[in-house]
Amino acid sequence: MPSTLDRDDDILQAAQQWHQSGRGVALATVVETWGSAPRPAGSSLVINDEGVFLGSVSGGCVEGAVVTEALEVISSGTPKLLEFGVADETAWQVGLSCGGTIRVFVEKVGAP
Amino acid sequence: MKLEILQALNAERAARRPAVVITELASGAQRLLTADQIDGDPLAAEVHKLLRMGKSATIEAEGRKWFIHVHAPTAKMVIIGAVHISQVLAPLARTLGYDVTIVDPRTAFASAERFPGVPLIADWPDVALPPLQVDRYTAFVALTHDPKIDDGALLHALAQNCFYIGALGSKKTHAKRLDRLSAQGASAADLAKIHAPIGLAIGAVSPAEIAVSIMAEITAQLRLPQPLPS
Incomplete structure (x- = not known):
């Protein structure tokens, strides 16, 4: 069932299941927003080492870039703090069309 | 992590x-x-x-x-009354992410044909509600208009401290309801928590419009800052 109230439920379950089935898994979570960001702090995305993902951190604007970074986090194990917004020099590629700015924390599941 | x-x-x-x-x-x-x-x-x-x-x-x-x-736990909605309003309210609430259950002892109302895909319990609230684990993350809506069904359900919702409790009925109907619930031991502070007449005042007329006004009132209760309990 689609849920806009609390879809992170399924995401965290998926993170655990994917990890238990032996996949490399990362979680990306919106930790800060400024201006009119599409999804609030706490929204998250789970990504596995095949690039499959569930959830959203922006409603589609920057997920592609987050997945790329997440694959790196899965292989390195080191968390990253990403920032996306119109002030980014990459704004034309992966900026938020709504004019907001978001910070996304990306971490590996099962990190020591 | x-x-x-x-x-x-x-x-x-x-x-x-x-x-x-x-x-x-x-x-x-x-x-x-x-x-x-x-x-x-x-x-x-x-x-x-x-x-x-x-x-x-x-x-x-x-x-x-x-x-x-x-x-925070996913919000639940419990609807007392498998009535016309509920036929719109249940799918609307599910779209907004609530886990919805409908309770109505009248089997003619609580039929799967009228509520495709929605969990229905065709039993009295005193039997149906305890297993549902109604809690403070639950929006509780009483829509039968029938004191025999609604009153006990509302007392249960008050005891479980639901974040939203609403009951269908005019001001006059609600005044009588308050008298009955008070006679059954509900405190004035508790009774003040019941939203009635139910729903935001948007001039709703049809069952679907009333469902929208109820859903809007629940959303406001969930999302707008509330005064802290003293």
């Missing part, structure tokens, strides 16, 4: 208990707080505030940035 934290967090969520994960953003260091561990945490005041609002946020404390991720 450590696997132990993820597993413990998922266990708390499955049990419908609130939990909080605090991350120090520079280092990635994390800790999980279950509801009974919050008071002992250095960030307890901020955590309590965010938990009340059901919001996650990054805060600054001790010269560092901390992300406080609030995991």
